[in-house]
Amino acid sequence: MLSKGVIKCGLVKNRSGAGSSFKRRMSRHIKTVIANCLVLGLCLGISGISHAAETKVSPNGETKSSVYREPKPTSPKETVAKKEKATKGTVQAPTKEKKGATYQNVKHIIVIAGHTNDKSKVTLNDYTLNSDGVWQKNWAVNGVCGEKGISAEKKEGDMKTPEGFFSPIMAFGIKDDPGSNMKYHKLETGDYWVDDSKSKYYNKLVNSYTTAKDWSSAEDMLNEAPYYNYGIALDYNKEGVPYKGSAIFIHCMKSDKDTGSAGCIRIPEDYMIKLIKETDENTKFFIMSNQQTWFDYRDKGK
The missing domain is CATH 2.40.440.10 (L,D-transpeptidase catalytic domain-like)
Known part of the structure; x- marks a missing residue:
């Protein structure tokens, strides 16, 4: 809590002569707020760059509108099950190696x-x-x-x-x-x-x-x-x-x-x-x- 005093011309003065101490605290506070805003802005900028880098292009040349990330299976069994499901009813073209x-x-x-x-x-x-x-x-x-x-x-x-x-x-x-x-x-x-x-x-x-x-x-x-x-x-x-x-x-x-x-x-x-x-x-x-x-x-x- 601030000590009792008189506000004049935007500066705080008190009878104990603590005005200069208050100004130093306010200056540090303002600098902290500005620094936090800069950090927040930088984080948002990096996020935007990352999003652009992860955008994928589909096989027919169309660009996906959202970030694509390969889903991570929760277990080895789930991986096998997904592969079996994808194989059923489809015929895959021979690989270049084959x-x-x-x-x-x-x-x-x-x-x-x-x-x-x-x-x-x-x-x-x-x-x-x-x-x-x-x-x-x-x-x-x-x-x-x-x-x-x-x-x-x-x-x-x-x-x-x-x-x-x-x-x-x-x-x-x-x-x-x-x-x-x-x-x-x-x-x-x-x-x-x-x-x-x-x-x-x-x-x-x-x-x-x-x-x-x-x-x-x-x-x-x-x-x-x-x-x-x-x-x-x-x-x-x-x-x-x-x-x-x-x-x-x-x-x-x-x-x-x-x-x-x-x-x-x-x-x-x-x-x-x-x-x-x-x-x-x-x-x-x-x-x-x-x-x-x-x-x-x-x-x-x-």
């Missing part, structure tokens, strides 16, 4: 994409991976595929081309080896590709002079000129699962007026020669009904 492990040696991909206006037509695109890790398109050519288009559910005799990633088994042809970069088989009399699902040789190349016949249906390879002048056999259904489909090749067209095939890909003979010369055991053939599938794969990285 893709890299599967296709780590792939530097050459043949992308075969179906046309939207005619499901029996395709464009075959040649891509190589350059030193910067970018897929570079080298050349492209139009061709045909299965009469009924491209399908992930290929069946024997359905007139469809299978969709997916495939590797070459071998190059072959009625004509001499044009300079193949992999194993080349020049077709001989008696060479058949078995398409009878009941045969133990289903989806295999055999020669009737050396193999006991147990099939009722097979392609007479030597008599399929000009289609089999040159070809590359893919490893689709290499296990020979009955009725899953057989004899999936990339081979020559007869002319640019060719219609859909029984399931193979056909391209002009001069491009078939080029393809055989550039294909090796590490080349991948990527067949798809929609070219967007390739863009997604390419843009996410191999």
Whole structure:
């Protein structure tokens, strides 16, 4: 409590001469108030900066309106439960590590994409991976595929081309080896590709002079000129699962007026020669009904 005194001209005086002491106390009090205000202002400023730094951007480019913080589970069991809940009913895209492990040696991909206006037509695109890790398109050519288009559910005799990633088994042809970069088989009399699902040789190349016949249906390879002048056999259904489909090749067209095939890909003979010369055991053939599938794969990285 202040001592009794007289207030004059804003200064306090008392009979005991304590005015100067009061002024010192008031000065210290005012300085303390000012200092506290400065501290409070600084804290509010730091809080605003922190808020801005923690603002996240969503995958589609939109900025969240509030601070995002990853929720912290209360226990290890809760973490496991949340992961199981998130996994159910969803299919996650393969991680880069998984893709890299599967296709780590792939530097050459043949992308075969179906046309939207005619499901029996395709464009075959040649891509190589350059030193910067970018897929570079080298050349492209139009061709045909299965009469009924491209399908992930290929069946024997359905007139469809299978969709997916495939590797070459071998190059072959009625004509001499044009300079193949992999194993080349020049077709001989008696060479058949078995398409009878009941045969133990289903989806295999055999020669009737050396193999006991147990099939009722097979392609007479030597008599399929000009289609089999040159070809590359893919490893689709290499296990020979009955009725899953057989004899999936990339081979020559007869002319640019060719219609859909029984399931193979056909391209002009001069491009078939080029393809055989550039294909090796590490080349991948990527067949798809929609070219967007390739863009997604390419843009996410191999």
